[in-house]
Amino acid sequence: xxxxKQSPQSLxxxxxxxxxxxxxxxxxxxxxxxxxxxxxxxxxxLLIAIRPDVSEKKEGRFTISFNKSAKQFSLHIMDSQPGDSxxxxxxxxxxxxxxxxxxxxxxxxxx
Amino acid sequence: xxxxxxSPSNKVTEKGKDVELRCDPISGxxxxxxxxQSLGQGLEFLIYFQGNSAPDKSGLPSDRFSAERTGGSxxxxxxxxxxxxxSAVYLCASSPGTSGRGLYNExxxxxxxxxxxx
Numbered sequence: 001x002x003x004x005k006q007s008p009q010s011l012x013x014x015x016x017x018x019x020x021x022x023x024x025x026x027x028x029x030x031x032x033x034x035x036x037x038x039x040x041x042x043x044x045x046l047l048i049a050i051r052p053d054v055s056e057k058k059e060g061r062f063t064i065s066f067n068k069s070a071k072q073f074s075l076h077i078m079d080s081q082p083g084d085s086x087x088x089x090x091x092x093x094x095x096x097x098x099x100x101x102x103x104x105x106x107x108x109x110x111x
Numbered sequence: 112x113x114x115x116x117x118s119p120s121n122k123v124t125e126k127g128k129d130v131e132l133r134c135d136p137i138s139g140x141x142x143x144x145x146x147x148q149s150l151g152q153g154l155e156f157l158i159y160f161q162g163n164s165a166p167d168k169s170g171l172p173s174d175r176f177s178a179e180r181t182g183g184s185x186x187x188x189x190x191x192x193x194x195x196x197x198s199a200v201y202l203c204a205s206s207p208g209t210s211g212r213g214l215y216n217e218x219x220x221x222x223x224x225x226x227x228x229x
Contacts, residue, residue: 006153034217034218036220041222042222043115043202043204043220043221043222043223044154044202044220045220046217046218046219049217089153089154091154098144098156098159098167098169098170099144099154099156099218100156101146101153101154101155101156102153103152103153104152104153
């Protein structure tokens with residue numbers, strides 16, 4: 001059973017546009033929701049993360065929106081740039097336990 | 112400072128052979144994770160070490176897979192009698208538990224080992 005479901009699988013956005021990636025989870029015990037960015041040939045790197053006690057977290061052009069009742073969270077990339085082209089993974093975890101990752105979204109930002 | 116390192120970066124082996132993949136975590140990190148990433152797929156959890164506690168092996172796909180972590184630092188993932196479906200990138204990550212950014216349990220990933228089983 002997929003603990004974290006991610007969509008879309010791929011996304012193409014024009015430079016300056018907004019990229020939105022969505023994730024949904026099942027286990028209400030999850031208390032940590034990070035997003036990772038992965039460039040080809042590299043390991044994933046933490047981009048931004050949120051705890052369920054807040055509904056939104058913003059860092060620069062990156063924002064996580066969190067809906068606890070719907071068990072959904074999303075990543076918004078404002079003013080998307082070609083350098084943002086990468087694969088993005090959402091994940092979920094709870095204290096001291098393993099992480100469950102989504103299947104990834106390949107983002108392409110067209111100049 | 113140095114990040115997580117993995118060796119080898121690439122490994123080509125023949126079906127039925129055993130392979131060992133190495134991970135050097137960031138010094139002082141108490142948690143260490145192994146993941147498998149198949150082409151175009153997400154990260155599949157394999158095993159998790161936390162300090163001196165018994166490892167969480169719930170993600171290991173078969174008894175051909177095993178891992179150990181010596182002295183709370185370096186870890187080795189061993190795959191015995193490799194099969195073609197074992198071909199993937201194997202990623203290691205370490206975590207300090209909390210980070211200077213105040214983020215909970217941030218994981219720092221290595222560059223991975225690309226395993227190809229012919």
